[in-house]
Amino acid sequence: MTTTEKLYFYPVWLRIWHGFNALGILTLIITGISMQSSVESSQVLGFNMIVNLHNMAGILVALSYFVFFFGNLFTPNGKFYIVKPKGFLKRPIKQAYYYAWGMFHGMTAPYPLSEKRKFNPLQKYSYIIVMYLVVPVVIITGIALLFPEIIIDKVYTFSGVFVTAVFHSAMGFFISIFLLVHLYIASIGKSPLDNFKSMITGWHQTH
């Protein structure tokens, strides 16, 4: 039961991408909130500077998304993102039950990580939603907002830019919530820092 196995889960390219992406997303969240509220942002960094920073970080994160996208397309890492139709809903629900109840009542993790399974079902689903749905939407709306002249003028009675911006910020907000939960769940491991260490060394310890 307690055999410890070391798995090389995170190849170098993925770790570099992950670190870079993390910094980029953090910058985007902070500057994004600051632009949106823009109350006192001028006292730390000028509004103009914040907008420039957000634009630059946005472009870099968008470019780095392609590293992730093609990395998963052309390396074996992509297989961890494939969802099987069998137990489509049952599996993530079981994992959620484990987090909410089971783990405090002696239940063993229902989907222990192995060479074939890098993510538990809940993790897999949320990564797919965030990386293949939400992030692309943020990138596309972000590019549109960088070049507002390409956005259609009116969506019904609303300004096209307005609708795009609302989408962009709503999805951005969703990513920030994901980040919070992501960081917290990452602390559920052998020790709270275990998973963070793995993301630096590349090695994951199963037990």
Add this chain to the structure above:
Amino acid sequence: MNYRLILLSLMILGGTTLNLKAQTYQDAENHPCLKCHSNQTYSFFNSVKNKEEKRLMNPYFILDTVAMTHGVHKQFDCTDCHSYEYGTYPHQANLKLEPLSSCLDCHGGDESFASYQFEKIESEFKKSVHYKVYGENFTCSKCHSQHTYVATARTSSNVLEIVDYSNKMCLSCHNDMKRYKLVSGHENPKLVKIHDWLPNQELHFSHVRCIECHTEVVDSLMVSHNILSKDKALRKCVECHSANSRLKASLYKYQNLQKRAENGDLNTVLANESYVIGSHQSPFLKLVSIIIFLLTLAGILIHSVFRIIKKK
């Protein structure tokens, strides 16, 4: 006062013939003034040379008759303001020297125009850079063409139209070397160049008015008339790009007041026309996001507490 009396009597006199004259701008061809002043050329019989002559009209004296039929003064005929002696050609030279009535001559102290606050406008204008540079010679009509003016900021429901109309007033001089030089005495600075620092310049120019940054906003006035000198122009993005956007008291003031009277949501008004980063804070979305954020935090907190208790 005497002057006003003369004016009033002229207006009453004019009024008796008003019905006959009204809307004659639409038939410019047959209007005694506009048959010449709405064309590039005019013809007249030169009695000295005893022949018919055709000449070019001074471009500054050519009137846009289409715009005149929509202007606020459309019910007036030319001679209601200009001397009836203009009816003869060549016009007498001394007519040019006669003073024309200014806006305040008619609009000042008049109850029916009270909401426009012409006196307040005048006192604000007198603080402006325009007055400082050109004094009394800087008449209202320098910006508000008395022939074609439409009070767009009050009547239009389209903010982009308000912006366009207002900015064209500024550009009529600030983008015109001759007219600018007449007032300032020097050449006009290149607008695109001096606004180089402004991000998304084109978007700003089409979505906000010049006066948003170049005037001092006065709460009691619909449109601020104290145009500041360029060193006092606003350069702070957050003045507009914030929840408490300055635009709500300037560009969106009229809609703002209207909506407030109807108890409507201001954000819908703003959203209809454009998007201003920072000032579009939908109270509903803000509340929803705060709730989601707090619920997430609460979930994490409760879960951590259980993990600590259960040592997981």
